[in-house]
Amino acid sequence: xxxxxxxxxxxxxxxxxxxxxxxxxxxxxxxxxxxxxxxxxxxxxxxxxxxxxxxxxxxxxxxxxxxxxxxxxxxxxxxxxxxxxxxxxxxx
Numbered sequence: 001x002x003x004x005x006x007x008x009x010x011x012x013x014x015x016x017x018x019x020x021x022x023x024x025x026x027x028x029x030x031x032x033x034x035x036x037x038x039x040x041x042x043x044x045x046x047x048x049x050x051x052x053x054x055x056x057x058x059x060x061x062x063x064x065x066x067x068x069x070x071x072x073x074x075x076x077x078x079x080x081x082x083x084x085x086x087x088x089x090x091x092x
Contacts, residue, residue, distance in 0.1 A: 015050055018043040 025031045025040040076083065 011050070015047070018047045018050075022047070 021043040022040055025036045
């Protein structure tokens with residue numbers, strides 16, 4: 001729980017900091033210089049990577065929950081063919 005809280009805090013602060021940089025550069029006209037343009041681009045790239053990691057790991061976890069029953073189904077069909085009908089009948 002401690003590590004989860006620590007990494008969640010770091011993740012949220014990083015996300016918030018990058019969003020603030022993008023918003024400040026977009027809203028303040030004095031920051032429309034090449035230096036701030038590149039800083040904004042770096043923040044957008046980091047936001048993209050953070051979002052990509054989030055979706056990758058959440059989809060990987062979803063895939064795990066889908067593949068586990070499928071693997072058990074194949075195991076039951078191959079290794080216990082006579083019990084397959086009993087294991088996956090509508091009554092169970």
